[in-house]
Amino acid sequence: MRNFNYYNPTRILFGAGQIAGLAQHIPADSRVLVTHGGGSILQNGVWQEVEQALAGHWVSRFAGIEANPQYDTLLRAVEQARHEHCDFILAVGGGSVIDGSKFIAAALAYPGEPFDLLSGTPIRRALPLGCVPTLAATGSESNPHGVLCHAGLQARLPFSSPCLYPRFAVLDPCATFSLPPRQIGNGVVATFVHTLQQYLSLPHDTPLQSRQAEGLLLTLLEEGPKALANPLDYASRANLMWCASQARSGLLACGALQDDGLDVLGRQLSLLYHLDHAQSMALLLPALLSEREPTHLAKQLQYAERVWGLQGSSEQRIVAAIAATEGFFRRMGVATRLSAHGLDAEAVDEVLTQLQRRDASGESPAIDLPACARLLLRAL
Secondary structure (H helix, E strand, O other): OOOOOOOOHHHEEOOOOOOHHHHHOOOOOOEEEEEEOHHHHHHHHHHHOOOOOOOOEEEEEEOOOOOOOOHHHHHHHHHHHOOOOOEEEEEEOOHHHHHHHHHHHHOOOOOOOOOHOOOOOOOOOOOOOEEEEOOOOOOOHOOOOEEEEEHHHHHHHHEOOHHHOOOEEEEOOHHOOOHHHHHHHHHHHHHHHHHHHHHHHOOOOOHHHHHHHHHHHHHHHHHHHHHHHOOOOOHHHHHHHHHHHHHHHOOOOOOOOOOHHHHHHHHHHHHHHHHOHHHHHHHHHHHHHOOOOOOOOHHHHHHHHHHHOOOOOHHHHHHHHHHHHOOOOOOOOOOOOOHHHOHHHHHHHHHHHHHHHHHHHHHHHOOOOHEEEEEEEHHO
């Protein structure tokens, strides 16, 4: 096991009715900027709960953060917050809203050009941030990472800093009840992929982390179909929400060298073809499992045996585990082939051109351009 320094200061307020108490964790004299996406929180009752909870606070609301948050949109939020002297950010929405709000919090505390924070300048300060997730998927509510889109550069740009950990996250499973089936499936698949990425990166002397990851994967296999079949099943929605938060809290990654090469490629697919993050990752993960078989043989065999209960020769188990993974994604309503999205070999060339132009593959030496090409061709 590698040395590690684990720190996670986010307070989790979990369960039905917890939104009512969020004001206890925001200073009474704060001027709060509430950020959200479209109008869903106005229709499903979440905004009304937040508004009631913040009855004693000064509040400004910024709407319209996109599913892939746009840099220009976030700059408008920064301008609004500065004009109204906001000093606390409350993000209400999915991972994209939370990611975008992290950037808003950092930009408001930075005296220079906000783009500096995406191009090498460390993020050393940020306004305090809290969040109310309405989608269980990325785990952004309890980690210090984010990603946004820059239309001018045709790029999705990641950022990270310890000061971007939310101060608190209110995880009320009831806030996810109104999600359409696509978003339920996306959330389960995104959590599964993020967990499996870390699982495959774990060395063999990390049995606890491996078992934690396996527990998450098995729970997702059990609870994901239940949530699709009955979106109002509180127990399944609660379990999925906690899985999503745990998958990206940093705990699974302890003692391992992390590889984000798949995320780099997935970001390019999402940007070019307006795919949801989970849709891109569902295309790429089965291909990655096939691509990396020689270097991750023991871990993939462990995955096949412990998660899927498979027996047989090494080759049989790995092939069957990959097929089972694809089958689960499809069962959750998420396609595993580019052709299902109307994409063909021309899309492969376009993605590779974009990767080369941006040198995006340089973010992870483990997946170079030839390997990216092989993954995309496998995903056709």
